[in-house]
Amino acid sequence: DAGITQSPRHKVTETGTPVTLRCHQTENHRYMYWYRQDPGHGLRLIHYSYGVKDTDKGEVSDGYSVSRSKTEDFLLTLESATSSQTSVYFCAISDLGPVAGGLYEQFFGPGTRLTVL
Amino acid sequence: AQSVTQLDSHVSVSEGTPVLLRCNYSSSYSPSLFWYVQHPNKGLQLLLKYTSAATLVKGINGFEAEFKKSETSFHLTKPSAHMSDAAEYFCVVSDYNQGGKLIFGQGTELSVKP
Numbered sequence: 001d002a003g004i005t006q007s008p009r010h011k012v013t014e015t016g017t018p019v020t021l022r023c024h025q026t027e028n029h030r031y032m033y034w035y036r037q038d039p040g041h042g043l044r045l046i047h048y049s050y051g052v053k054d055t056d057k058g059e060v061s062d063g064y065s066v067s068r069s070k071t072e073d074f075l076l077t078l079e080s081a082t083s084s085q086t087s088v089y090f091c092a093i094s095d096l097g098p099v100a101g102g103l104y105e106q107f108f109g110p111g112t113r114l115t116v117l
Numbered sequence: 118a119q120s121v122t123q124l125d126s127h128v129s130v131s132e133g134t135p136v137l138l139r140c141n142y143s144s145s146y147s148p149s150l151f152w153y154v155q156h157p158n159k160g161l162q163l164l165l166k167y168t169s170a171a172t173l174v175k176g177i178n179g180f181e182a183e184f185k186k187s188e189t190s191f192h193l194t195k196p197s198a199h200m201s202d203a204a205e206y207f208c209v210v211s212d213y214n215q216g217g218k219l220i221f222g223q224g225t226e227l228s229v230k231p
Contacts, residue, residue, distance in 0.1 A: 033218065042207055042221030058218060090160065105151065106219055108161040
């Protein structure tokens with residue numbers, strides 16, 4: 001299995017509080033991604049990173065920010081958590097990006113279950 | 118824009134019978150396609166991936182998928198279901214233009230009856 005860990009694995013917080021989720025990899029992969037999983041929606045991309053300090057928005061980025069100060073760590077921050085952000089959050093990594101003919105296989109972490117009350 | 122549609126939200130089979138999970142895709146260029154599996158309260162595991170080298174792709178645990186460009190389909194099959202196959206399955210396409218981000222179908226929940 002790819003070396004990806006997420007912390008915390010479970011968190012309960014209150015509306016309006018800041019929350020930071022951490023993704024750590026030991027594979028030295030260039031690309032890192034944050035997804036959220038909600039029933040009936042599959043996984044949806046929040047933000048992704050294509051290198052240290054290089055990030056971009058996904059399809060559901062409102063209310064979230066990210067940072068990547070070193071290759072192995074990708075942080076997801078909810079500045080002021082809302083109940084709509086209750087979800088399971090997955091981090092993923094990939095060694096390949098937009099190269100013609102490349103495969104964009106991603107490896108997923110175990111997930112973080114976040115509940116916002 | 119790339120997209121995938123999983124045609125069944127839930128499929129139920131008996132142990133030992135064939136499995137068919139259906140997926141159609143939309144892509145303006147040659148896609149990268151994947152099937153992932155998620156067991157209850159677990160992360161996602163790659164089952165198989167389409168490489169364009171062969172239209173019939175074999176994956177882990179006896180699963181395979183056939184890429185049919187004319188039908189824009191990438192259906193997942195297995196000849197004989199096992200109880201341990203009960204899980205949620207996601208058909209996924211990769212978006213070349215957005216950092217290789219994955220676009221997920223809504224998922225198909227597979228139930229296996231004894």
